[in-house]
Amino acid sequence: MKITAILSTLAAATLVSAGKFHELPESIRTVPRGYIIEYQDGVRHNDAHNSLRTKNVDYKVRNEYGIFNGAAISVNSKHDGKDIASMAGVKNVWPITLHSIPKTKKGTKKPTDPETASLHHMTGVDLVHQKYKLTGKGIKVGVIDTGIDYKHPAFAAAGADAGCFARYGKNCRVAHGWDFVGDDYTGDNTPKPDSDPMDCQGHGSHVAGIIGADARHIKASPKPPQPFVGVAPEVTLGAYRIFGCDGNAGDDVIMAAMEMAFNDGMDIINMSLGGGSSYKTNPQAVLGDKLVARGMVLAAAAGNDGSQGVWMVSDTGLGDLSSSVASFDNIDGRYSSFSYAGALHPYAPSEAWGKNIDLPASATLVPIFEKDGTLSDGCDETRYAGINVKGKIVLTLGDVTRCKSGGRGTIAKTAGAAGILIQSTPFGLSALGGNPEFPMAAIEFKAGEELLAAYKKNANATFTWNNKQSNFLIEGGGSPSDFSSFGLDGELRSKPDLAAPGGNILSTFPLAKGGYSVLSGTSMATPYVAGSHALYMQAKHAKPRGDEIRKVFKNTATISKNYGSKSFTSVAKQGGGLINVLRAIETTTSITPDHIDLLDTNHLRKSVKITLKNNGKRTETYTLTHVPADALNSYPKGNSFPLPTPLIEADYASVSFSQGKVKIPAGKSAKITLRFKEPKAGKAAQFPIYSGYVVATPASKGSVAVQVPYTGLKGDVSKVPIMDTDEGFPVLQAVNAAGNLTDIPKGDFKFDMKKFTPVVLTRLGSHTPSFEIRVFDAQKKNFVGYMSTKTSGSAVGSTGRQKNVDDEGHMVFSPWLWTGDVLTAANSTEPTTLASGAYQIVVASQRKLTPGVYPKDFETFDLGTIKF
Incomplete structure (x- = not known):
C-alpha cells in the first residue's frame, strides 16, 4: 500500500509570500464562497489554519488534503479568494468548481446487437485474453464516479464470499469504497457521507463494467442481453462515490476521493468526468500529476464536445503525467432500414419515437432547402413557405448550431409532414431526442446525399420501410467518434493522449434500472484505457507509473483515419491513436x-x-x-x-x-x-x-x-481571435429593473444602478492566459482597476474558451453586471467602489504564448465611456 507522508512530522515552514488566486469565468458553476487552497511546500496544515485565523477569516473546513497539501473551505466572513491567496503560506486558491454527471449519449444500438459487445477485437484485448490469459488479477482500479452497484452478478468472482452480493469489502470484487456525498447531494447542498457507495444513477456502474465486468455466465434475472466481458474481468475495484442520484459534484469532493483511492492502494484511478476547456493549473489536474508522480495511473475523459470545434479537450486530464482519453466508434451496427429508389439505408429512430418507422408508400420525400440551394437544417419555419409537405417525409441537415431535433421536428409536424429524416453531420448516425408523437430518424450523411440525388432524378420515388433489423458497416465505424472533443489546450500542448472504444458500448447498469445499458461517450472510452493499464501491469509483473505506461500505449497505438478518408485523422482528435493492448504487451x-x-x-x-x-x-x-x-x-x-x-x-x-x-x-x-x-x-x-x-x-x-x-x-x-466579434462581442449594454437587456439610452445618459445597470457581454472563442475588463478614469485617462461584479466575480485571470452553444442549443456568453466595484490590482484582496463619474471600459484578453505586457500583448476592445 502506498503511504502518504504525514504532514504533522514536517518541520514548520516559515509562512512567507502570497499565493495566486485563479479566477474563473461566470459561465463556470462554482460553490458560493467555497475555495480550494494549496499550501506552499512544507507548510503544515495547523500553521496554515492559524494564518487564516489571525486574519479573522471565519471559515469551515470541507476537506483536508495530504498529497495535495491543502484544504477546501467555506468562508462565512467577507473575505474572498484573493484575500486568502494573499495570506502567508498559501500557494494557490481556486473557487470550488461544480461538475455535472457526465452527459453520455444513449447508444444508437440495442443491447442485443452483437457488435455492442465485440469491441475487443479493435484493440487486441480479445487476443490478450486468449493468448496470455490476462484478466487484471492483482491490480486495483478505483472508480471515482456515481458509485457501483456492487450487488450486480457481473461483479461476482470465483471464490468470493457469499456475502458479496449484499455488501462490498474484503474478498469481494468491489473491495474498497466510500460514499462522499449521499443520495440527496446535488452540489448545492451539504454532503452527507457514509460507507455505502451504492450507485443510484448508473454512470459509475456502466464505467466499472467496462473495466471489469464478467457477464458471460449469468443466469440470474435480469439476464444480460448477450454475453460480454470487461477489459480486465478480475481486477479489484474501488467505488468512490462523488455524485448523488442527480446533480453535480464539487472539486473538493472529487479531490478527496482521489486521495482516498491512493491511500486505499489503488494502482489506477478512472475519472470519467470533467468538462469545458481549461489550463493544466486546475486543481484536479494538479493533484492528478502529484498522484502519478507517486506511482499511480490516472485515466481521464477528454470530453464529449466534438461538435464545438477545437480547443475543447476537457480539464481533468490536462496534467503532464495523466492520460486524456478520446473515443472511437464500434466498426459495425445493427439497424432498422428503408429502401429508397432501389437503395437500402440504415436509420436510427429518435429516442422519443423509439420504434421502427412504418409509413405508407404515398409518403414521398421532400427536401427542405436554404435560399442558396443547400439542404436546410430545418430550424427556420419560413423555409417551408410555399412547399407542400403534407403527408410526406421531410429531409433536413443535422447541424445543431441553431436548434436540436425536437425543435425542427415540431416545425415539420406543424407544417403537416408525416415524418422527418435528419442527415447526420459530418457522418454516422446521430442520436436524436425527438418528439414522442412524430416519426423522426437520423440517417447517414452519405445516405442523405444519395437521397437528394435520387430525388432530383425522380421526385416521386417511394420508400419501403423494413420491419426487421440488419447489419450495416456504419459510417464512422472504427474511427474517432464525432462527439469526442478536439484539442489542443491553451498552451498548444498535445491533448488528448490516446483513444479507446467509447461509441455504443454495452455494460452493466444498476439492477434497479434494468441491469444493462448501451451508452456512448469518452466516459466509456476512459475505463477501457484504465482496464488496459491493468492488463499491462499484470503482463509485466510490475506497476510502472501512469506516464510510463502511457508512453508504451501511445507508441503502439493504431493510427486511424476518419471514415471514408484516405488520410490519417488529426492528432488533435485521436491523440496517439486507438489503443492496441496486444501490441503494447509485445513491443x-x-x-x-x-x-x-x-x-x-x-x-x-x-x-x-x-x-x-x-x-x-x-x-x-x-x-x-x-x-x-x-x-x-x-x-x-x-x-x-x-x-x-x-x-x-x-x-x-x-x-x-x-x-x-x-x-x-x-x-x-x-x-x-x-x-x-x-x-x-x-x-x-x-x-x-x-x-x-x-x-x-x-x-x-x-x-x-x-x-x-x-x-x-x-x-x-498570439493572433488567434479570442473574442467572438462576429456575433458582436464584446458589447456594453444595460439591464433594466425587470432584468432585461436593453441598449444604453442615447445622449448624455447616466446609470442610476437601480433602474438601469451597465453590463458587459463577452464570449471567448479560445483560451487566454488573462481575461480582463479594465476600467479607466475617462477624464484623467489613468487605470483605476479591474471590473469586479457580485454575480460573476472579478474580470481578471486565465480562462479556457467557451462553448458555441449549451445543451439546450442556446448561445453561450458571459454577462458582467457592474455596480461600480473594481480591484485596483490583480492581487487586490478587497474590491473598491468607485466614486460617481465617467469611466472608460476596455475588454482585454492576453494573447497566447506572450509575456503579458499590456496593451502590447493583449487583444483589446474599447467599449466607450459610461457615467454613473
Missing part, C-alpha cells in the same frame, strides 16, 4: 518522449531529439519514416469563433532524420534528431493545426513498429 521498442509539441510559427521547435530504445534480446535495425495527418482549419474565412467542425486540409509538415536507419544493440538506445519544417500549404492567417507521426519500424519480421505523434500550429498563435 520490444520504445520512443521517448511520447509526444512532440512544435508550438506555433514564432516558437517552432525546428529540431527535436528523440530516444529510440531496443528492449529486445537481439540487435535490431530500425527505419524512420514520417506519416502526416490531417490539418484542422477552424478560421477559413477570418472568422473570430472556431468552426464547430474544422475543415480538413492537406497541410503537411516535412520531417528529416539525422539517421534514416539506425542499428541498436539489445538493451541499448540511440538518439535521433528530427528536423521539422512547417507545411507549405495552408494559410498562416487561418492558423491550421497540423500534425503527424514519426514511425520507427524494426527490420525483424513480426516486430512491432512504434511511433510518436507531433502537433503544431502554422501562423502566430
Whole structure:
C-alpha cells in the first residue's frame, strides 16, 4: 500500500509570500464562497489554519488534503479568494468548481446487437485474453464516479464470499469504497457521507463494467442481453462515490476521493468526468500529476464536445503525467432500414419515437432547402413557405448550431409532414431526442446525399420501410467518434493522449434500472484505457507509473483515419491513436518522449531529439519514416469563433532524420534528431493545426513498429481571435429593473444602478492566459482597476474558451453586471467602489504564448465611456 507522508512530522515552514488566486469565468458553476487552497511546500496544515485565523477569516473546513497539501473551505466572513491567496503560506486558491454527471449519449444500438459487445477485437484485448490469459488479477482500479452497484452478478468472482452480493469489502470484487456525498447531494447542498457507495444513477456502474465486468455466465434475472466481458474481468475495484442520484459534484469532493483511492492502494484511478476547456493549473489536474508522480495511473475523459470545434479537450486530464482519453466508434451496427429508389439505408429512430418507422408508400420525400440551394437544417419555419409537405417525409441537415431535433421536428409536424429524416453531420448516425408523437430518424450523411440525388432524378420515388433489423458497416465505424472533443489546450500542448472504444458500448447498469445499458461517450472510452493499464501491469509483473505506461500505449497505438478518408485523422482528435493492448504487451521498442509539441510559427521547435530504445534480446535495425495527418482549419474565412467542425486540409509538415536507419544493440538506445519544417500549404492567417507521426519500424519480421505523434500550429498563435466579434462581442449594454437587456439610452445618459445597470457581454472563442475588463478614469485617462461584479466575480485571470452553444442549443456568453466595484490590482484582496463619474471600459484578453505586457500583448476592445 502506498503511504502518504504525514504532514504533522514536517518541520514548520516559515509562512512567507502570497499565493495566486485563479479566477474563473461566470459561465463556470462554482460553490458560493467555497475555495480550494494549496499550501506552499512544507507548510503544515495547523500553521496554515492559524494564518487564516489571525486574519479573522471565519471559515469551515470541507476537506483536508495530504498529497495535495491543502484544504477546501467555506468562508462565512467577507473575505474572498484573493484575500486568502494573499495570506502567508498559501500557494494557490481556486473557487470550488461544480461538475455535472457526465452527459453520455444513449447508444444508437440495442443491447442485443452483437457488435455492442465485440469491441475487443479493435484493440487486441480479445487476443490478450486468449493468448496470455490476462484478466487484471492483482491490480486495483478505483472508480471515482456515481458509485457501483456492487450487488450486480457481473461483479461476482470465483471464490468470493457469499456475502458479496449484499455488501462490498474484503474478498469481494468491489473491495474498497466510500460514499462522499449521499443520495440527496446535488452540489448545492451539504454532503452527507457514509460507507455505502451504492450507485443510484448508473454512470459509475456502466464505467466499472467496462473495466471489469464478467457477464458471460449469468443466469440470474435480469439476464444480460448477450454475453460480454470487461477489459480486465478480475481486477479489484474501488467505488468512490462523488455524485448523488442527480446533480453535480464539487472539486473538493472529487479531490478527496482521489486521495482516498491512493491511500486505499489503488494502482489506477478512472475519472470519467470533467468538462469545458481549461489550463493544466486546475486543481484536479494538479493533484492528478502529484498522484502519478507517486506511482499511480490516472485515466481521464477528454470530453464529449466534438461538435464545438477545437480547443475543447476537457480539464481533468490536462496534467503532464495523466492520460486524456478520446473515443472511437464500434466498426459495425445493427439497424432498422428503408429502401429508397432501389437503395437500402440504415436509420436510427429518435429516442422519443423509439420504434421502427412504418409509413405508407404515398409518403414521398421532400427536401427542405436554404435560399442558396443547400439542404436546410430545418430550424427556420419560413423555409417551408410555399412547399407542400403534407403527408410526406421531410429531409433536413443535422447541424445543431441553431436548434436540436425536437425543435425542427415540431416545425415539420406543424407544417403537416408525416415524418422527418435528419442527415447526420459530418457522418454516422446521430442520436436524436425527438418528439414522442412524430416519426423522426437520423440517417447517414452519405445516405442523405444519395437521397437528394435520387430525388432530383425522380421526385416521386417511394420508400419501403423494413420491419426487421440488419447489419450495416456504419459510417464512422472504427474511427474517432464525432462527439469526442478536439484539442489542443491553451498552451498548444498535445491533448488528448490516446483513444479507446467509447461509441455504443454495452455494460452493466444498476439492477434497479434494468441491469444493462448501451451508452456512448469518452466516459466509456476512459475505463477501457484504465482496464488496459491493468492488463499491462499484470503482463509485466510490475506497476510502472501512469506516464510510463502511457508512453508504451501511445507508441503502439493504431493510427486511424476518419471514415471514408484516405488520410490519417488529426492528432488533435485521436491523440496517439486507438489503443492496441496486444501490441503494447509485445513491443520490444520504445520512443521517448511520447509526444512532440512544435508550438506555433514564432516558437517552432525546428529540431527535436528523440530516444529510440531496443528492449529486445537481439540487435535490431530500425527505419524512420514520417506519416502526416490531417490539418484542422477552424478560421477559413477570418472568422473570430472556431468552426464547430474544422475543415480538413492537406497541410503537411516535412520531417528529416539525422539517421534514416539506425542499428541498436539489445538493451541499448540511440538518439535521433528530427528536423521539422512547417507545411507549405495552408494559410498562416487561418492558423491550421497540423500534425503527424514519426514511425520507427524494426527490420525483424513480426516486430512491432512504434511511433510518436507531433502537433503544431502554422501562423502566430498570439493572433488567434479570442473574442467572438462576429456575433458582436464584446458589447456594453444595460439591464433594466425587470432584468432585461436593453441598449444604453442615447445622449448624455447616466446609470442610476437601480433602474438601469451597465453590463458587459463577452464570449471567448479560445483560451487566454488573462481575461480582463479594465476600467479607466475617462477624464484623467489613468487605470483605476479591474471590473469586479457580485454575480460573476472579478474580470481578471486565465480562462479556457467557451462553448458555441449549451445543451439546450442556446448561445453561450458571459454577462458582467457592474455596480461600480473594481480591484485596483490583480492581487487586490478587497474590491473598491468607485466614486460617481465617467469611466472608460476596455475588454482585454492576453494573447497566447506572450509575456503579458499590456496593451502590447493583449487583444483589446474599447467599449466607450459610461457615467454613473
